[in-house]
Amino acid sequence: MFPTALTSDQVATLAGVPVETTTPLLSVDVAHPAHAVSPILPGLMFEDINHSGEGGIYAELVQNRSMMADDTAPVHWSAVGGTTLALDTATPLNDVLKRSLKVVLPSGTGAGNRAGVANDGFWGIPVRPRTTYTARLFAKASRRIGPLTVTVESADGTTVYASAHLPRIGTAFPDRPFELTLRTGAGAPVTGDARLTVTTADPAAAGETLWLQHVSLFPPTYNHRPNGLRVDLMEKLVALKPKFLRFPGGNFLEGNTIATRFNWKNTIGPVWERPGHMDDAWGYWSTDGLGLLEYLEWVEDLRAQPVLAVFAGYALRGEHVTGDALKPYIQDALDEIEYVTGPVTSPWGARRAADGHPKPFPLEFVEIGNEDWFDSSGSYDERFAAFHDAIKAKYPHLKLIASTTVTSRTPDLIDEHYYLAPSAAQAATHKYDNRDRGSTKVFVGEWAAQEGRPTPDLNAALGDAAWLAGLIRNSDQVLMECYAPLFSHVKNNVWATNLIAYDNLNSYVSPSYWAQQMLTSRLGDTVLPATARALPGLATVATRAGNRLYVAVVNSGTQKVEVPVELKGLVKGVRKNATATVLTGPSRTATNTLTDPAALVPRTSTVTGAAAAFTSTLPPLSVTVLELVLT
Ligand code: AHR
Numbered sequence: 277m278f279p280t281a282l283t284s285d286q287v288a289t290l291a292g293v294p295v296e297t298t299t300p301l302l303s304v305d306v307a308h309p310a311h312a313v314s315p316i317l318p319g320l321m322f323e324d325i326n327h328s329g330e331g332g333i334y335a336e337l338v339q340n341r342s343m344m345a346d347d348t349a350p351v352h353w354s355a356v357g358g359t360t361l362a363l364d365t366a367t368p369l370n371d372v373l374k375r376s377l378k379v380v381l382p383s384g385t386g387a388g389n390r391a392g393v394a395n396d397g398f399w400g401i402p403v404r405p406r407t408t409y410t411a412r413l414f415a416k417a418s419r420r421i422g423p424l425t426v427t428v429e430s431a432d433g434t435t436v437y438a439s440a441h442l443p444r445i446g447t448a449f450p451d452r453p454f455e456l457t458l459r460t461g462a463g464a465p466v467t468g469d470a471r472l473t474v475t476t477a478d479p480a481a482a483g484e485t486l487w488l489q490h491v492s493l494f495p496p497t498y499n500h501r502p503n504g505l506r507v508d509l510m511e512k513l514v515a516l517k518p519k520f521l522r523f524p525g526g527n528f529l530e531g532n533t534i535a536t537r538f539n540w541k542n543t544i545g546p547v548w549e550r551p552g553h554m555d556d557a558w559g560y561w562s563t564d565g566l567g568l569l570e571y572l573e574w575v576e577d578l579r580a581q582p583v584l585a586v587f588a589g590y591a592l593r594g595e596h597v598t599g600d601a602l603k604p605y606i607q608d609a610l611d612e613i614e615y616v617t618g619p620v621t622s623p624w625g626a627r628r629a630a631d632g633h634p635k636p637f638p639l640e641f642v643e644i645g646n647e648d649w650f651d652s653s654g655s656y657d658e659r660f661a662a663f664h665d666a667i668k669a670k671y672p673h674l675k676l677i678a679s680t681t682v683t684s685r686t687p688d689l690i691d692e693h694y695y696l697a698p699s700a701a702q703a704a705t706h707k708y709d710n711r712d713r714g715s716t717k718v719f720v721g722e723w724a725a726q727e728g729r730p731t732p733d734l735n736a737a738l739g740d741a742a743w744l745a746g747l748i749r750n751s752d753q754v755l756m757e758c759y760a761p762l763f764s765h766v767k768n769n770v771w772a773t774n775l776i777a778y779d780n781l782n783s784y785v786s787p788s789y790w791a792q793q794m795l796t797s798r799l800g801d802t803v804l805p806a807t808a809r810a811l812p813g814l815a816t817v818a819t820r821a822g823n824r825l826y827v828a829v830v831n832s833g834t835q836k837v838e839v840p841v842e843l844k845g846l847v848k849g850v851r852k853n854a855t856a857t858v859l860t861g862p863s864r865t866a867t868n869t870l871t872d873p874a875a876l877v878p879r880t881s882t883v884t885g886a887a888a889a890f891t892s893t894l895p896p897l898s899v900t901v902l903e904l905v906l907t
Contacts, residue, residue: 302892305804305805306843307844307847309803310802310803310805311752313800313819314751314752316755317519317747317751318518318758319520319521319583319757320513320521320580321521321721321759322523322526323528324524324555324558324566326761326763326770329566331780333574334505334570335494336563337401338401339396339397339398342373342552343373343488343489344561348363352397356390356393356475357391357392359381359393360380361393363375363377369449373548376489377488378485378487379486379487381485385482386478387477390477391475392425392476392486395471395491398780400467400469401780402495402780403428403466403470404464405464406464408458409457409495410458410493410494411440411472411492412453412454412490412492413454413474414453415442415454416446416486417445417485418447422442422444425439425440425474425477426441426442426456427472428471428472429473430469433471438461441456442454449487449489458493466781472491474488474491503547504570505574510574510577512783516792517797519756520581520582520583521580522585523585524571525557525646527557529586531553531592532591533591536553536554537587541611542564545631550567557592569632581638581640581641583642583677584612584643585642585643586644587608587645588644588646588679589602589605590650590655592650594652596651596655598659606662618636641677641719642677644664644676644687646679647679648678648679648680657682657684664676677690679691687716689717690719691721692720692721694722695722696726696739698727701736702725702743702815702830704746705742705746706746708746708749708750715753717754718755719755721760723758723759724760725743727739727773728786731777732773732786733787734860734866735864736787736788738830738831738899740792741791741859744791744792745795745828745830746817748796748819749806749817751803752803759775761775763778764776766778766870784873784874785873790899801821804818804820804825811839812833813831814894815830824903825850825906827841827901828899829900834896834897836894838893839891842888848906848907849888853886854883854884855903856881856882857903858878858879858898858900859879860896878899
């Protein structure tokens with residue numbers, strides 16, 4: 277257990293570095309860069325946890341659109357106008373969506389008496405004025421009926437915000453879904469409390485049966501991609517300028533059992549031909565509408581590169597495969613890499629082209645499994661070797677990441693995960709300082725100082741900033757890092773501390789988001805040696821790009837600190853005016869929320885008096901990045 281905050285002496289003692297007790301001084305050696313900042317250091321990690329994908333960044337608004345979320349009841353669907361609803365396995369859409377929603381229309385259906393179904397979305401359907409939605413659905417009936425009306429309306433059904441009509445539906449499902457456009461008017465409210473309905477008031481439909489499958493509703497998406505991503509969440513990610521996206525997990529990759537792993541081949545092609553699967557690691561249905569191609573296009577939209585995690589024959593509850601039984605999984609991984617990178621003349625490259633993306637995606641990093649230190653059978657060494665040899669034989673340029681220590685082969689990187697108390701994160705700022713510089717390079721593929729729910733508080737952000745300062749300082753060893761988890765829906769916070777949270781209308785970023793944004797956007801290309809001598813509770817990193825100097829300092833203490841700063845090795849001098857970007861707040865537990873999203877945000881101001889030796893004032897509980905200009 278760690279106390280709330282540690283002094284720098286305590287931190288140094290824990291880290292096994294010498295404690296100096298002389299005059300306080302933050303000393304930066306401008307003339308002798310230590311090493312380059314890893315050009316691929318900051319990234320993002322995503323898996324579908326806390327409704328991060330379904331009901332999160334994947335913009336689909338209908339929950340249980342495929343009727344597959346529950347085997348016994350049409351969950352999230354309710355009757356409108358006295359209909360009777362049931363799951364109908366005798367009326368499948370196709371081989372994978374093996375059932376449909378059967379809606380028996382009452383005898384009173386007719387003018388003024390609409391009847392059909394409603395969907396409650398992910399804790400409501402969001403509505404905004406002047407917004408265009410795209411609905412897609414498969415529908416058929418026991419006789420030709422029409423029109424079928426799709427609405428976005430108030431939860432009590434009294435106010436319709438947007439609607440569209442299908443003139444007629446026939447007695448067989450069409451080959452492709454019907455598509456309708458719905459638009460809210462200027463007077464529509466901003467509410468997250470709406471529902472979607474599909475109804476008819478055709479008197480000819482009275483007593484007839486309607487079947488529905490794949491009932492989908494999308495709002496506008498990022499870059500207008502069909503089947504795309506939520507705009508506000510993407511904007512927050514793009515602003516971080518990540519260098520990579522690690523996906524699809526995490527535990528989501530593995531599944532509780534092999535049957536519920538992320539089986540990428542089931543996640544491509546038309547969304548109504550994807551079976552979906554139970555995200556049993558986190559407790560809800562995944563339509564896999566956010567599938568492999570959608571992840572890759574997401575990476576494209578971030579202008580980042582993928583870190584593709586492939587299933588490696590181990591599931592969370594211990595099921596694992598070795599020997600010949602592993603071969604189909606290795607082949608799946610090879611096929612997956614071909615789908616990502618292969619030319620259109622290759623079988624899986626051709627499939628990618630048929631799915632709408634002829635151009636191969638760049639791929640440099642492949643991770644074999646996730647957190648295989650949990651595999652108590654000890655099979656990872658063998659499994660890693662088998663994947664390694666097969667992948668390197670076909671794709672020698674790929675860099676392979678091991679999810680835990682292996683001795684059978686030498687991985688290009690090893691993925692280490694750290695979920696820490698804030699004070700432990702603060703202490704761990706020195707974790708990599710004394711590492712054997714010749715050992716396997718590190719990818720910190722999941723990390724977080726954990727305090728706060730659903731997002732970190734300021735104390736956690738201070739721990740995160742101190743930890744990240746250590747990663748940047750040691751980015752000759754730690755080539756890549758990404759915080760986890762990335763997202764939580766406020767109504768499904770199964771994992772306590774997450775970077776960004778949202779409901780169906782709004783989203784906000786945490787103090788940790790800001791701390792990371794500050795340290796990774798105000799960052800040079802070389803690390804400068806810096807020592808914080810006799811400065812309790814401070815963690816620091818200094819970098820340089822040309823004539824710009826960036827000095828990040830974390831003050832985890834509750835006292836303001838006057839820090840004497842010394843810039844050694846200046847050729848000339850430093851411009852008197854510098855900028856200071858500061859994130860701070862009134863208490864350790866201060867935080868951002870949906871209702872107060874900007875309680876803690878960094879503020880940039882000009883500071884005067886910068887010189888070869890000057891004093892910097894660090895507010896209590898703060899992250900500061902000083903930007904100085906060398907003359
Ligand atoms: O990030 C949440 C979970 O933590 C991940 O799924 C898993 O890899 C880790 O244990």
